[in-house]
Amino acid sequence: MNDRTVTPSPNSAAAASLRGVNPVALRLGYAGLIPFILGAALVWLVREDAHPYVTDGLSRYAAVVISFLGAIHWGLGFRQTVPSPTPFIWGVAPALLAWIASTMPAYAGLVIEGVLLIVCYLVDRRLYPSLGASAWLTLRFRLSAVAALCCFIAAQGT
Template identity: 55%
Template sequence: MSPAHREFAHRLGYASLIPFVLGCALVWLIGGRDLDQHVFITTGLSAWAGLVIACLGGIHWGLSFARGLPGRQPLVWGAAAVLLGWLGVLMAPYAGLALHGGVLIACYVFDRRIYTQLGAADWLTLRFRLTAVAALSCFLAAAGS
């Protein structure tokens, strides 16, 4: 990947944190004062987290097909991540956002092993930063729900 593409990927990754941080901040700023807004914000944040988790799971399917990863584990994990992301969206925000935070961390832990095997370990620093902020945002928003 060229340096320009790598920098663009980093910028997009950091931009993906905007809904996490903004949603978390709004949960705490609005609090319980306006139930309709609170539900809208927590639902939006949960949906965003679920979509991100689905993308993270989908990466394993893409890598499995493109690089012929051995075994079924990456495919199973990819499908499990998507299902867990969806389940979190269906749950009450305080529980669903906590689940999302945990799944985001689990995705990172799984990726540490797979990315290293594929020679993509240089992406793990970015993944760690994105995961830390996204998971913390989910946990804090769950606590404010």
């Protein structure tokens, strides 16, 4: 397996902010935005009778992604030399909240999921440095901003 990291040109500040991020994770992270973007667009393009399918699909995908963001804290928590319950407690909270949001009507649930994506980023911004994951914050910001915006746009279209 190749453990290469992104080696940006020294002139690119944006590329430099992603130094140390695995290029496979980078590509998959951006590819993970496709369902968010497609879902938000389809809410505005499909017939009214198809709305529930589009909004449910987007809400469920958002819930899975939010659960994944929480689960990352479990993995980072296992690496701690001084055990702390914080990453494990936080690791469960987003999944539970996203699950509740995914059972709500889309106009409310998608808003909650958009807010959860932002909150997850803010928590990560505070905790990642202490867990040795600072290199991921630029990518996390970009992915969270687009995903949250898509949830808000889709909620507005319901």
